[in-house]
Amino acid sequence: MSSSSESPSDTATLDSGVSSVKPDCAESLDENVLPKVEELELSLSDIKSEVAADALPISPTEPVRVRRARGRPRIHPQRSPTTSSSAKARSKTGCITCRKRKKKCDETKPFCQSCKKNNIHCEGYKPVELWKSGKEREAEARRASLDVKYELPPLMEGVENDVDRILLQHFVTRASCVLSLDGNHSNNPFTKILLPMALKHEGLMHSVLCLSASHFCSVNPSREHQERQAYHRGRALHLLHHDLERQKAGGDGGNIIFEDHNVAQILVHLLNTICEGSTDGEYRMHLQAAKKIVMSQKSKNGDFQCLIDEFVYYHWIASEVTSLEGTEIRMMDDFNLPFTLNPETAGMIGVSDGLFGFMSKISGLRRRIRQRIDTGQEPAMDYEAFHAAHAIDTGLRSWQCPQTPGTPRYTISMLYRQAAWVYLYRTTKESKPHPYISTAVDNGIRYIKELPAEGWIQSNVLLPLFLIGCAAFEEQQRVEVERAFQGLMACTGLGNIASAKEVVEEVWRLMDRGDPDSWDWEKIINARGWDFLAT
Incomplete structure (x- = not known):
């Protein structure tokens, strides 16, 4: 078409223009180098359509809305470009x-x-926690808040846990009753005098709990109570040693003035050997210390001094019945002890009524006769021994019981009188059956049967039962003695009863063989390597 074709005149004009320029540029451009003009190839896809007038933004700040092409729906929220679909979470197991x-x-x-x-x-690994709902966690938190409690501090020094509180209650209700003749807690010296002192002194409280644990274990053995016994024993001895060292350092010229609670500790430790049934002579160490204190000082507390005097003399004289060692306690001519006690309030029969004065005289007589036999002196019963035996026999026959007739105290006092005469007979006569000794043993058994089976009265029965048992030649008497031993063990639970019974049975075997040494049970005990109190 004519519109797209060029005319000859235009071409001529262009040629003439080019030819006219050539001479001017000849100096700067090479004649053989011509500029190349490249044609641009355009496609329809490179041409953007114009934005429609009606799609223009209303304001300059409003973004242009571009219609999205059809296809897959939008993902919301959009994935992060850095997150890989193959990444794994860290293990927590x-x-x-x-x-x-x-x-x-x-x-x-x-x-x-x-x-x-x-x-x-x-x-290792953390425990697996089970999933719990909110209600379950709330219930657990509520229970935890209710379970929170704060322990109360000890009310009394030395009483540290529930076991100790049980032991203290046991001492008040049971142990103290079998250690004294008074079953009334208000008059029992161990609860009336000793316990108030223990509330003020930790060492004495440990001693009391140790004694209670010993008695508790003798009745009902328990590992828990044995452990507490060992603990309280260690603490009591440690505190006693500390007190004595302190008093010795502050004393005048090394003389120690023992305080009342330290003396009470010594007495309680002696009783502990009885409850344990110890046969190694441990009691002797405590008894010697108590004897020294009694002879050298007096307590300002009158009631406590009476308890010390009665306690020490009772166990001192009773120890001579089962031991080769000992010296006669100097008495007045009427066989009374060197102190005064009220028989109605005494805690141990035999001391307050003067019967233990006869016991001490008989023990001294036995040592004299044993020495003459061992050295081969004839006769064993010389004039001096005969005179002493006659004086003791006369004193026992004229003795008047200070107790009210018909009461348990009267019965047990008469039992001690009977046992003292049996003790004298077995010391001065040959070891063979005789109607006199048979009658005396039968009467002693009758006294034992008349006593009520209560701990407070049975606590004083072991010593006379031991003496009567060592004189039981007849089978029926031995049956009654064995029954009395069994009842005594069940009633009091003292550990030394079994040892006393075993010695009596050994004496019976010697009797049956006709052994003349069956009278000397002290030697039998010593031959076994034993040393114990029959109290």
Whole structure:
């Protein structure tokens, strides 16, 4: 078409123009170099359509809305460009060590192999926590708040836990009753005098609890109570030693003035050997210390001094019945002890009524006769021994019981009188059956049967029962003695009863063989390596 073609005149004009320019550019351009003009190839896809007038923004700040092409729906929220679909979450079930070290754990139970290979201590795995609902967690929190409680401090020094409180109650209701003749707690010297002192002194309280634990274990053995017994014993001896060292350092010229609570500790430790049934002579150490205190000082507390005098003299004289050692306690001519006690309030029969004065005289007579036999002196019963035996026999026959007739105290006092005469007969006569000794043993058994089976009265029966048992030649008498021993063990629970019974049975075997030495049970006890109190 004409519109798209060029005219000859135009071409001529162009040629003339070009030719006219050539001479001017000849100096700067090479004649052989011509500029190249490249044609542009356009496609329809490169041409953008104009925005429609009605799609223009209302305001300059409003973004241009571009219609999206049809296809897959939009993903909301959009994925982060850095998140890979193949990434995995870190495991929380590895062992504690690997998690701390931020190392991969192979989760081998109970200890992982990774720690083992690296020679590292594996701390194991956290316990699996079960999922719980909000109500369950709330209920647990409520229960935890209700379970919170604060322990109360001890009310009394030395009484540290529930077991100790049980032991203290046992001492008040049971143990103290079998250690004294008074079953009334208001008059019992161990609860009336000793216990108030223990409330003020920790060492004495430990001693009391040790004694109570010993008695408790003799009745009902328990490992828990045995452990508490050992604990209280150690604490009591430690505190006693500390007090004595302090008093010795502050004393005048090394003389120790023992305080009342320290003296009470010595008495309680002596009783502890009786409850335990100790046969190694441990009681003798405590008894010697108590004897020294009685002879050298007096307490300002009159009631406590009476308890000390009665307690020490009772066990001092009773120890001579079962031991080769001993010296006669100097008495007045009427066989009274060197102190005064009210028989109605005395805690131990035999001391307040003067019967133990006869016991001490008989023990001295036995030592004299034994010495003459061992040295081969004839006769064993010389004039002096005969005179002493006659004086003791006369004193026992004229003795008047200070107790009210018909009461248990009267019965047990008469039992001690009977046992003292049996003791004298077995000391001065040959060891063979005789109607006199048979009658005396029968009467002693009758007194024992008349006594009520209560701990407070049975606590004083062992010594006369031992003496009467060592004189039981007849089978029926032995049956009654064995029954009395069994009842005594069931009633009081003292550990030394079994040892006394075993010695009596050995005396019976010697009697049956006609052994003349069956009268000397002290030697039998010594031959066994024993040393104990029959109280």
